[in-house]
Structures are given as structure tokens and as C-alpha cells.
Amino acid sequence: MRNRRDRLIAFLMVLPTLMLLGIFVYFFIGKAVYTSTTDWGENPDQPALAENVVLTNVGLRNYENLMTDIIQANFRNSLTNTFFFTVFFVAGCTILGLFLALLLDQKVVAEGFFRTVFLFPMALSFVVTGTIWRWLLQPSGGINILPTLIGLEPIQFNWSNNQETWLQFRWEEVPLYLTTVGITILTIIAVRNVLKHNWRSLRFAAGAAVVVLLVFVAGLWNYIWPPLDSAVAEQAIAPKGFNGALLGIIIAAIWQMSGYVMAIFTAGIRGIPEDLRESARVDGGTELDVYRHIVLPQLSPFVTSAMIILGHISLKIFDLVFAMTGPDNARTVVPGMLVYTKGFRQNSFASASAIAVIMLFLIAVIIAPYLWSQLRTSKSG
């Protein structure tokens, strides 16, 4: 009886939050998904901004257009840019943040002061960071003329307007790459399990590899990654790869967020009991051994947290790019930017919603496994 009353009270306490979340988060997610299946703003006969727009359901046509239509090449550019930005930004921040945290761990004088200095960029908004770095990376000023202070030639490198595209790949071959990567990873797992004589996991890995292969062979990718209307034209007008113009944005983003990663790692290092390290030293381990075998393994959950946080920031990035290279720049365009320009500048609300839903999906792909594993550990723990 008592228990039931407690539960009721608990439920009533959570109810307002649930209702607010339900309306302001989940209802609007649903609304965005619905809008993305209509022709709001895509039909010239129905003015997008009229009070009572007549919407027609078009199913997944908006998504299909984004993935195949030659005019929407910019969306594919934005996905490519997001991929490279995420890889370099997350890797850069994690490595630099770890390095700073290890430096702070060396019992330096005025540690608190340095910690604040490294953390401080995070206090700025991305717009401020972007504006500062836009000036710093001007081709004829800022960083490029630094060497002239000591009598050297100025640097000629073109940061935010770089026209190079490195690591080029073909859009229509992405399913092939993904399948190859998937099968490679699963094979490695399988081989390791063979060595460990872990037959159950081996069967699981092998089964997964077969599924991945079958999906590819059966052509199921055509539904997720439909073939382009014109693969030849796509290559000519919007080659996919790592655009040099992203470099400046990556540098600015790393500058801003690595201090935050440092803070996460510093907290992690603080949490490692000193006696663990002591005993390693007593056993004759060098300082390097202590870091390799004690500190870094203990930090691995923090690496995951840091990567998740950085990953979702980089998928949603908008303000930094807007401030640094402007909204109409195919070399640095990101999905968030397209939601804004397509939605509020050209009134294509349905396409904009479709992009927003795709962004949500990508972020969910990153966050959901993390939340799930967190939930599982907290239950078992």
C-alpha cells in the first residue's frame, strides 16, 4: 500500500516534466517528421507562408530528392563536410585535451591558473570564436603575417577560402566503403575471438559479417543510399572529399573545445587512486609505464564521454561556420546551415525538415548506444 502511494507521488512529481518534454520536444520532433513528408514550400501553387497552406503528403520524396537530385548536391556536400569535420575535430580535441590534462598532471606551479587559461575559450560563444578566427585566418593578415614580425616571409596559405579537396571519393561508392569497413572490423573481432577460443562471440561476429555482406549484395543499400540521378555530373560539379576550407573551422573549433576535454580528463585523472600509481612505481614501473598501464586504461570511459559530447556538437555545428565562412559556401556547408537557408530563406520548409530529421537520426546513432550502455551499467551497478 505504502509502496503504491509512493509510486503515485513519484509519478505526479515527474508528470509536469514529462508533459513539457512531451509537448516541446517529442511533439515537435513528430511535427518535423510529418512536415518532412509533405510538400510545404515545394509546390509553387501553394504559397509557403500563407495562413492556411494546403499540404499534400509526398511520402519520402523530399528525402529521395536530397539524396539523388543534382540541385541538392549541396546537401551531399554538407554530409561529407560533417563527416570530415567530425573526424578531425573529435580526434584533434581528444588528443590535445589529453595532452593538456597530462601536462597539468605533472604537478606544475600555478596549476589552477593554467587550468583556467586552457578552459577559458569554452566560455566564449562559437560566434565570437568564429569572428576572431575569421580575422586571424585572413589570407593577407593575422596568422599569415606573423612570420614577418621576426623578419621572415609571410605565409601564403589560404585558410578559409582554400580551393583544394583532399581524400576525394565518389559518393555512389559510399555503400561499398561502409560494407568493406564493416566486414573488416567484424573479421578482426572474429579472429581475436578465435585466438581467445570464444566460440559464441565468434559465431556472432561471423553472422553479423554475413548479414552486412548480404545487405550489400541484395541491393538494400539502394533504399538507404539511392543511386544519384547523374553520378558523372555529381563528380564534376561537387566532388566529394575533405575540403581545405574546413581547416580553419576545424582549428577554431579545436581551440574552443580542447580545454573542455582537458577538464573531463583532469577529473578522470584525479579519480585514479594515488596508491594504484604508487604500487606500480614500487613494482619498478617507470613514469611512462604508470601512464600506459594505469592512467590511460582508467581514462577510457572518459574518452567515450568526451567523444560523444564532441560528436554531437560537431554534427549540430552551425554558428561557427556561419561566422567564419558565411551561409552560401559549398566548401564549408553543414546540414544545420541548410536547415536555416532552405527553411527561412527560400521557404522550402519540407526539405529543411527532412534535413533536420536526418541530423536527428545521425545524432541518435551516436548517442543512443551510449545512453543504452550507461543505463545498463547503472542498473547492474
Place this chain on the structure above:
Amino acid sequence: MKFRVTLIFVVVMLLGLVGTVTAQDTEPSGRLEIFSWWAGDEGPALEALIELYSSMYPNVEVVNATVTGGAGVNFRAVLKTRMLGGNPPDTFQVHAGQELTGTWVVANRMEDLTFLYEEEGWFDALPQGVIDQLTYQGGIYSVPVNIHRAGVLWYIPTNLENWGVQVPTTLEEFYATCQTLQGQGVTPLVVGEAWTLIHLWETVALSVLGPDNYDALWTGGLSPRSQEMIAVWDEFGRVLDCTNVSQDAAGLSWQQATDAVVGGTAAFNVMGDWAAGYMSTTLGLTPGEGYGWADFPGTEGVFMWLSDTFGLPVGAPNREATLAWLRLLGSVEGQNAFNPLKGSIPVRLDAFAADPELYNTYSQSAAADWSELRLVGSLMHGVVANERFMGDFNDVMQIYLQSRDSGAATSAMEAVCIQAGACGM
């Protein structure tokens, strides 16, 4: 009971009395929110107009709400959110043409102002070409306050002398000048971020097509995939080769591009005549001596115009005060208070004639051209194509910049025209 009836009667009478008093009192009062993208360099002109309005209607509290950003790009995002949310400002800035009719009028968001035009006699005072762009299915939907000229070639006369070049009058001359300048390490033509490229494109298109074909392109008379349009993109590519597009362009605002011309690192710049306001007012140069202007090669005799207008949204909170504001905008006094500071010219020909001395040398020449030359509308500033087209045209531009393939650009442009219902399709 009887007492109650009497009381109700008295109250009703009193209310009626108050009602009549309010009805007679046509003096606008309350709050008037004017929503525009004019701040910074462009702010003083609007403030002068608001000051004039406040002196005429002291009971109205004017709220000058601005969202800045090149040609109103960010402003429009905020405006649309407010309109969709059912919270329109009393009046907002909008370019004449498709930006007004193609977005707001077709959506039934604006009130027909024909009655105001009749009351104020604006049918006679305003040029028919401008009224046409404010008209949709017989109604007129906003009041123009100024005229800007797009696609003007700007330069510094003394710099040109030093480099030993003259202002080119044909595209071929321009390419020759371009080579001379590049030989001296000078950028022949400076461009800035994406929208300045579209502005350059429309100027080149006008130069290659001529005014009749340029108009035909937007009304369906000329296919976006025609040979003429291939020629436009080809010439645009040759002009781009004379610019800084592959160097620092993406990071430059239009002011910074103008600065490059003034600073002597670039020779020419194609920009609207707000650049004249910037150079005269902000940089303190004398028109004609400190800086010079010319028609872009091949566009003599044509005036590419755009106009800032204000309308009355359906459901504007303070209709009376807004109508008073619109009356002021369309009046000779209003136009002459605003335009000299803005660096634009009045739409009304009689406003300029009333006091030409208010305007500087540049504006006087522009005003003379306005009354004489052939008029065409600017693409970049929303006169000839709707917003949907404009958004996608950015992508067409990116396609061209990447591939430098005129064929790809023309077919992409045709696809965009069809999707957006623009170009007369």
C-alpha cells in the same frame, strides 16, 4: 430592478460617448514597430525619417527594430518566424518585386494599399515600372521609399592613372585592362562573399543579353538553357578569371571589397550604389574626385534598379500609425529626408526636382539616369525572381564555381526555374 435598467442605460450611453470621441480622434497613437535591416552605416537615414515622423505624430512611440545582415538575409528569417507565429510587426522593409509579391502577397499576408495610392495621388507621382512591381492581380501592396542602382562599376580615378589604365566600355576592353592590371599585381575586379557573385552575375547577364532578353529571361521569353544563356555563363567565367574569387573572396563583406578598391589593392568593384554612400559618408571621399563610377561594360543606357519598400501586413497591431508612416514614406518630404543620407535617390521624380541640392554629385547623376534610362529589375535584390529561386540559385552558382561548366550551370538553372516556378515557368 428599475434602478438597474437605468444604470445599464447610463453605462451604455457613456460607452457610446467614449466610442464617438475615439472615432473622431484620428490622430494615431500607441506603439509603431518598424522592422528593417537598416542599422550601422545605413541606420542614420532611417533615424532621420523616424525623427520626422515623431515630430508629426508625437503621440506614437516608434520602435525601431532591426536585424542586420547583407541585403536582409538574416532579417527575413526572423520576419518569417514572426509572421508564421501570428505576430506581425506594424510594417516591415521588403524589396519591390517578387520578394514582396512572390512571398507575402501570394500568401495573403499584405493589405491592398490601392486606396492609399488614390488618396495620396501616387499613381501620378511614382514611375509605372515601379508600381508594376508592387502590383499583384490588380492590388498594390507596398510603398517604395528609395531607388538604388545595382551593377555599377566603381574605381579610384588617381589609382587608374597610376596603373595607366582607362575605364573599359566593352567586355573585350575589360579583359585587356584585366591583363594589364594582373601584370602589375593588382586585382582587376574585387568580389566578396557569395551574394556579391550573384550580383556580379546579373550585371554580366545584362551586359551579354541586353535589357530585352534580360527581361525575357524572367518572364519566360528566353529559356535558361538557350545559347544566349550559355554565352552569359561563359562570359561570367572570363570575368571571374579577373577577380579574387579563388583567393580571399569568401571572407570579404562588400564593404571590405570596396575597401580593397579604395586601398589600391584592386582596381574595380561592381556593387550597387550603396557603395557610393559608404565611400562618401563613411570613408569621406568626394564623389567624382575621390572615387569614380561608370556603367559596367556593355550596360550603357540601362538602369538596373531595386527599391526598398514598406507595406502593411494583415493583422498589423497599429494600423492607423502604420498608414501615417506609409503616407510619410511616399511624400516628397519623407523621400527627401531619407535618401540623401542613405545614398539612394527618391522614387518620386518630383521629390528630386523639388530640391536637387540635397543630393551629392553621384546621386544627381543617378537621378538624371533614373528619369531617362531603360529600367530593368535586379535579381539579387528580389525584383525579378522569387525567394525559392534565389535560394536555389546560390547552389547553381556553387555548381558553376566548382565545375566552370556553362552547360551544367544552364541545366541546373532550368531545373531550379521549374522547381521554383520562376523565369515565367
